[in-house]
Amino acid sequence: MKFTFVIFMMMVSTGAWAQSQADAALEKDAKTLKERYAVMKEKSETFNEYKVIKEYILDGMWRLTTDSIKKVHAELAEARTEAAQLQLSLNAAMAAVKQKEASMADVEYAATHITVLGMDFTKSFFIGLVGFVLLGMILLIGLVTGRLKMIYQSLKEKMDAENLISKEFENYKRKALEKQMKLSRELQNERNKMAEMRSA
Known part of the structure; x- marks a missing residue:
């Protein structure tokens, strides 16, 4: 029994140590989701062919994933807004350029033509x-x-x-x-x- 208790304690300590290592996936640093997933998978405990991951770690990963998706969506919306503003600016600039080109064409036409008695020459x-x-x-x-x-x-x-x-x-x-x-x-x-x- 003593032996069983020692094995049980070793397993609990190994599991706790493995889970604390899996907690490293939830730490706030500059890791990407893929890197966090790899850390969680690598440092979690294995049972037969399965990985044993605590629920709070999965919840934390889910939260990080949804936060990342929200952040990406927010950045995408911001980028779309910025792109729309840039498109509006581009359209305004193109309209100004076309207006200047038309004005230049009028000036060039006026510089090369003369009207006498209502006829252009x-x-x-x-x-x-x-x-x-x-x-x-x-x-x-x-x-x-x-x-x-x-x-x-x-x-x-x-x-x-x-x-x-x-x-x-x-x-x-x-x-x-x-x-x-x-x-x-x-x-x-x-x-x-x-x-x-x-x-x-």
Whole structure:
């Protein structure tokens, strides 16, 4: 009996020692659940092929597990909230970027285009068009100026010819008048001579 008592005491002390070692799985430290489970499994007492774990240790592991799951769920919810906030920030930033791009496109369009009489032209096309119109106007002015010079020259020649003809006509009239006067005098002289001859 004494021997049985000693064996019983050894078993109780071994069980208590094993259970106190299994309590190490519940200590507050930085171990993961997997590590705690391994410690609990390794340090718990074995009976035949079964592991004997005290109920309070299982309850403690259950509490740690549910706390870990709650913590993970809380972190997940926080991460989702943060992700939603980041998504909102990203959407706002994307909207701002799109607005700036649209504004930049408007500025770029305004920098490269010009509106004249309600029609849009690129500035290079408009400059070419204005240059072409100016060149056409210069050519037209040159043609009109040349034509006016030709008309002026022709008019001057006609006026010179008219002046020459007018002078010649005046000379002719003067000579004809002189001739007529001379003939009138000669006729008068002849009449006078004839009248003298008649009277004589």
